[in-house]
Amino acid sequence: MKGGNAVSGVMQAAISQQIQAELESAYLYLALSAHMELKNLKGFAHWLRLQWEEELAHALKLQDYLLQRDAPITYGALRAPVCEVDTPLEVFELVLRHEQKVTRLINELYALAVAESDYASQTMLQWFVTEQLEEEENARTVVEDLRWSGGAGPSLLLLDRELAARVPEPSQ
Numbered sequence: 001m002k003g004g005n006a007v008s009g010v011m012q013a014a015i016s017q018q019i020q021a022e023l024e025s026a027y028l029y030l031a032l033s034a035h036m037e038l039k040n041l042k043g044f045a046h047w048l049r050l051q052w053e054e055e056l057a058h059a060l061k062l063q064d065y066l067l068q069r070d071a072p073i074t075y076g077a078l079r080a081p082v083c084e085v086d087t088p089l090e091v092f093e094l095v096l097r098h099e100q101k102v103t104r105l106i107n108e109l110y111a112l113a114v115a116e117s118d119y120a121s122q123t124m125l126q127w128f129v130t131e132q133l134e135e136e137e138n139a140r141t142v143v144e145d146l147r148w149s150g151g152a153g154p155s156l157l158l159l160d161r162e163l164a165a166r167v168p169e170p171s172q
């Protein structure tokens with residue numbers, strides 16, 4: 001039975017769409033991880049593979065939220081990742097642009113939750129707002145490291161070793 005916490009139809013559709021966007025993010029990181037693995041940059045590959053897992057966790061978090069509110073999830077077809085990139089710098093510039101796009105999506109979702117007076121969704125989405133600060137910062141740091149170091153030679157291998165040390169974020 002629908003109670004006072006029933007989610008509106010537009011909100012249900014928008015959160016479902018974000019689940020799809022998170023899965024498409026995961027798909028992109030999966031592809032980029034393989035791309036770096038094939039270049040034998042295993043630290044970069046490892047970092048991107050952890051990011052694939054993080055994006056899957058984001059999708060689950062949104063799904064669990066809708067289920068908690070007794071709402072169904074609407075699933076759409078996933079688009080294949082478009083990653084016409086070659087060098088590590090190009091890869092991380094793509095990652096940064098991608099995360100900036102995701103930030104816009106999260107902000108739009110938050111604005112919708114405000115327009116709908118959906119306070120529970122606003123609270124849930126605050127986690128994603130904070131997460132996007134971290135995602136953009138992480139990507140920007142790697143882009144800047146690659147720019148400073150020239151993105152080749154010994155400094156590239158050093159950065160590859162550094163990224164190999166990434167550990168999964170504690171789930172919240």
Ligand SMILES: [Fe+2]
Pocket residue numbers: 022025054055058102
């Ligand atoms: Fe995400």
Ligand SMILES: [Fe+2]
Pocket residue numbers: 054131134135169
């Ligand atoms: Fe993250």
